[in-house]
Amino acid sequence: MGERVRYRAVVEFRDLGPVTVEFDGAPIRLSGGRVMTVLAALLVNAGESVSQDRLIDAVWGDRLPQRAGAALDTLIFRLRQVLEPDRTRRSGWRVVVTEGNGYRLLARDQDVDSRAFVRDSADAHAALLAGAADRGLLLAERALARWRGPAYDGLPDTPWLEPVRAQLDDTRAGTGELLVQAMLDLGRPEQAVAAVQPLVLQHPFRERLWAQLALGLYRAGRQAAALETFARARRVLDEELGVSPGPDLVVLQEAMLAHAPELLGPSSVPVTVTDLPAGRRPLYGRSADVAAVTALLAPGQVASITGPVGVGKTSVAQAVAAAAAPHHRDGAHFVDLTRATTGSDVAALAAATLELRADGPDITGTLARRLQGRDILLVLDNCEHVLDAVAALVLALPATTTVLATGRESLELDHEREYRLAPLPSTGDSAVRMFLDAAGRPDDEPTDSDKQRIGAICAALGGLPLGIELAGRRARTFDLDEVLDSVRDDPGGLRPGRRDHRAGRSLADEISTSVGLCEPAEQVMHGRLSTLTGPFTLAAARAVSGSTAAEQGQVMDLLAGLTRRSLLVVEPRKTGVPTQFRQLIPIRHHAAQTLAASDDDAAARRRHWVRDLASAVPQRGRPGQRTAYDRLEADVSTISATIQELLTDPDPTTAVRVVTELVGWAYDRNRLQLARGWLTTAVARPDLDPLARALAEATLGSLLEIARETAAAHALFERSLPLLVESGDPAAVGVLVDIATTAWVGDDWAYGAEIASVARDRATAIDQPYERLIAESTLTAARLFTGPPHDALLAAEELLAQPDTQQNGRAMLMLCATAGVAAVFAGRPENGLRWTEESLRVAQDLGVRNMGETLEQRGNHLAAAGRPIDALRCFAAAATQYDRGGMSWPRHEGTATTVDVLRAAVPAEEFERTWASGARIIAAGDGVQLADWI
Template structure:
């Protein structure tokens, strides 16, 4: 019975025999297979093969190499072939070779069959059927054609033509979908294609139209603007006729709100006196904040009436974030909706001079503005507030209360009846108003890079910004999205019109993150002064925490780490962080996670260097590093109980590690702290904490490896090894050489990997460390598996197993047995593989090592699948899924779901196959888009 073959070239060049993926060999041999697939069913001459593989300068041995590749591919497809036997699939034909396969075996042929049928359906007047066929054809693509082969070969016209086929089909599908009002059916494929062809105007124009047709007009116009910018930046051209026509079409279809007439019975009575108009001038160069403005505008009915309750917009944020500017701009935008006037007061709640405007003074000012002479204003705040609210009854007035100190500061200024809108700005979050008065909070964030650029364009002019794009980028980066910083820089440029932007960028570069570059002559224009207004009102403990947070490398910090910095209990640290957040010196971007703006970090760094000794700062850093090391160690013991970890020294006083109940919590902690840990390790190296550096690298190896952070793994292991060398710790050096071997292999650097293995084996032998030798042989076996050196891999895993048994390490013994089983599976010996997997399971405590048990069960399911025992395979996969779900490892869960689907498909249960693969797709769409595309293609073929 002939084997079933399947090939893909619409994405990676891959091959399967009887459902098992094959290794097409080195990149050049894979390229030859790709060429045969492109020409599938047709003869490819020897001359064309040589031309595609080597171009104009082929080696003298090119023909011999081609013959060797042919032989290797034949035996790959039909392992039972004799050395010179041709076989069934790869045939010598007309002076060349032909891969004798059809549309059912090759995705490219399936794609062409579907697109041709789609075009026939269009001609015959069946547009819906044509669209379905085209989208099905496009679903077969998993990225650019023929990936995984040498770049210079892939650039050959024979492969480049495939991408043009896809481009044409995407445009045809988009046109069909737009004509049928079915844009949503092509948006995914159209978006992916547009991302790969960012300067292709026909594709980009169709994407813009499809987004608009799907009801995403704002995104469509943003996409159009992004394309326009790319064309200008990279080609120096403006959008062509097709893109301009797309923009005009969208703009002409925008629906403008119709005017709403007010009936006579609901007419608003005329104001009793001339309406107050107290708003400060709007900022002529206001930029950005569209989303924030939209949030507030959404609170208002279209006719401007506030029906039942007073709506309060509480705009909060740190100093310099642009609260007042936004409030005034908003007020000018909506002032016409409030015919009875606009009231404004700057309460100066955080003024450095301390001259706060008290509530009584503000009420009296408003009462006078509403037409009451000063001598008619009663004494006492309560009486004044009562008169103020009586005057506002039945009126529609906009009230802006700027720079409030807290909720009590503004309560007397709130109206008592419907009809008015109050907009409040404060560095305090005004929780009291949110709870008691139903205020709608709006916490301002930093400006995006695009908004920052728009700000500079408005202030300095588009020509000046366009003339120095690199300097502008640097200025934007250094100002870090803080409007006040951008305003200070723009003011300096305006004051010195002959000073080039490159010089301004240079000043910021020299400042190197300090606040010196942002110092102005007036306190309101001095970022340091603005920040100090918030800092000076902190309690002493909160002020100390704010200063010492400068030793934390970021990007964010949790409560336990903050507690470690100042050596206090977590509960006390939480209260201090809440105080800092309330002052907008920190932001709680997610529950329990705090961030600090770069300029605020610079301010904290200045303060700690001015007020805290070097010894205090180093002690804070030591406590911080102790916290992360001890927590990582505790997590690692749960996450990988068989893996050997280092012994930790005693922690500094005041430091506690986080506690985890199980491996699920340990994994969640690592995922939450991943970026922080990278920064911490880097800082331990820079600050000379070498012991912390190598201990963290050693401790975190399994997390980085199992979660696929292989670039980070390589970086961390290199840093750790260098630190271990400086510290003179031979055992650490041995373990980190072993870790670097695995990291190097993950990156495809097998020569480096083998060199590190040799170093680790030498050091462990000198140290007479049998456990370390066992782990190294175990890692070596895995590396040899990756290279296809299976017999050597069996030998290495066997040595590891013997050493584990000799040392009585039962948990690690299960890992070695699993390794032996997997190598047998790679050799196709699934019967022996199951024996080893069963032994590995017996040696693994599922309660303590759910990850190891899950991996072994998944492998056992794979072996049973290939033995035809589908019921047993399904049982193994289901148990592996339960364990991965218990841990919370979504990526491993998705991999098992893919394989489970293959087994259900082999049983003929297409419905369950579809369900399982959809579950995998839901995970992979976010975690691994290429793998998601593969599953999506499987579902498409499933029908």
């Protein structure tokens, strides 16, 4: 077949932070400061020859060793060994090559962070100039996401490195300006302000940043703050540089004073909450398919994408949903039904995705009622194994719901519009480009010979994108002829029209071939990873890997090896989230079969790890809570699946303990529906031991209190409280405290005070000062309604002054809420604003995202303080927060009247713009600090 072309594994260089190297997405070890300096010097000049003299000067400066040339050769050899561990003696070096009297690092711009950053920044600038703000935002975010710290962090300042760092820092600041501008152009002023504020502090002399801050504040309805921004800029420039603001700032200020209509910018983009998977891959050859399916969408209708396994139904559905989401007031939502095992799971998964409370015997009916009046696009993916249940759900949905379903078969509904998705033409450019992208060579221009080989590979796979992607990833390690030989083993598989049986068999053969090429330890790890559901982290992989130190230490290398062999996918990186991996569905199926054929106990290790993870979560409100919550979120799929398993064990006591330990996280991170489902399953078990049943019933009752289902909650409490009060178990006291605090949230104040008194006494009896303080704080709150509110305020302030309270976030939140309510009674909104601001600060520190109660209270304080726009923004944020938690809005008497009064007091357009702003603040998540806006 002519010359054998080998596609090497992708080596990526991270130099925007500590200098590190990744091999197919997994980090490799690089030790030695001088080796890192050599690499840095080569990276700065990637693609160019760097002389030995320049490298010697970069490493040693004027402190040369006696044999500098030989010392440099040693460093180069060590670097090469790290970058090309699989090189044979007969092959030459291919990453760091000798060239004349020097060395050249062969790396594409996209594989060097600093170069990819500069390129993305330039492309973002071009996109904004072309009016493509959405693309500009994506490129600017991608560019800035590459930074992990100061450029070349850890290397000393040297004459050759200082200007490089300075230039990169300047480009980074400029890219920040592009990011902010894109947000402004897209009608997202709140996010723009949140993004630009730290940039102004870092670069106070960049006038464009001041202008963007002022414009963002102005467009968000904070004109006074916008004008104050000009004064701040003037002071900084005058005091630090002795200059006046430039003409651009002056003109902008004058326009704001004149209320120039052009300053309003684009129409406020409605909040479109979507649950579409992040980091979607590029689609090849599917633009016509996306357009055709989009044309089938209509309210009250169901469009379906059908076709064989691996044809790309999910990818096309995601692209259609992303394009259609802005045209649906309540967004597009993606429900993955691969985890559905029974008919009842379909509606439950849909409700969980939509964050709507829907339980009881008729989940489908409840969900349909909750969706009345909502304009959403609901994507139901992978329906083939639950067709009847999906059809029943679709028939029950209101006429405002648009449905897009995917599966190997249609739903066979009268109003269904089916679109059959065909495989890609195997000889077409789209299939070739898709293969090269999967091979890590998206910019390569293949020769005619390469195209012929790739076309033959795609033909052997029936043109199925999943098979093409898997084959392309294998081409990172093996040459094209080797890949072609492997896929030709079953020439009858994965052909158009032979969708289910042959497609599955051929892909299984592909996976078996890949696994057979692995090292024995990699094969074992492959099977063990099948016990992890959805995206998983390195910590989860270590948990199932084995108990010995050697097994634990090998995990990073094993994950790198499996990634290199296309048996693992590295998920798109998210800020603040550890690296996540995923086994593609057919690969995970093969891995599960491998594990089942062994006597490995990886599943038991996973269950043990989840138990340990839950027990390690600090008591709610203690330091370390935010970190623990983030750790749970990173592996939430595996944790949830494991708890479901534990609940079916012969002895579910452990599961009940785990759930009670995690219910605080579920509340604070808007996952109450998940916890409620766990507890409902638990209390249905007839074989629970008495204490476990009491814990489960009381905890479920607490969730019912939050939902104001008071009668049902009290029925559970009546059965469980006697045993909890008698028990000396600390968990029982913790649940008593939960009952007291959730009764307060559910406006069941008298009952909350009664239980708080019991909880305080029990906490004192078994020496639990932390719980005692929370109970005492709840009793203090109850004094608001049993005596002069001012007395409750004084008691709250006294408790807040105690050192122990500062380490008890739950007590602080309760006491701040008490002081805030006291401010309402006293008619002192300025005090209420101070206390609600403190509540938001505490919640931010603890990683609490469910703050609807505080936001509603703060909105009323703002209204009383004569700040109608800020109050409306805060009320909108509260309403959005409640909706996400499946709670009713408003929660408190009088709020609806206040909102109506405010609505009547402002122009309709300003009301809509402000309400949308408040909703956007919640939709932005951690991207916008609540305290900065409300």
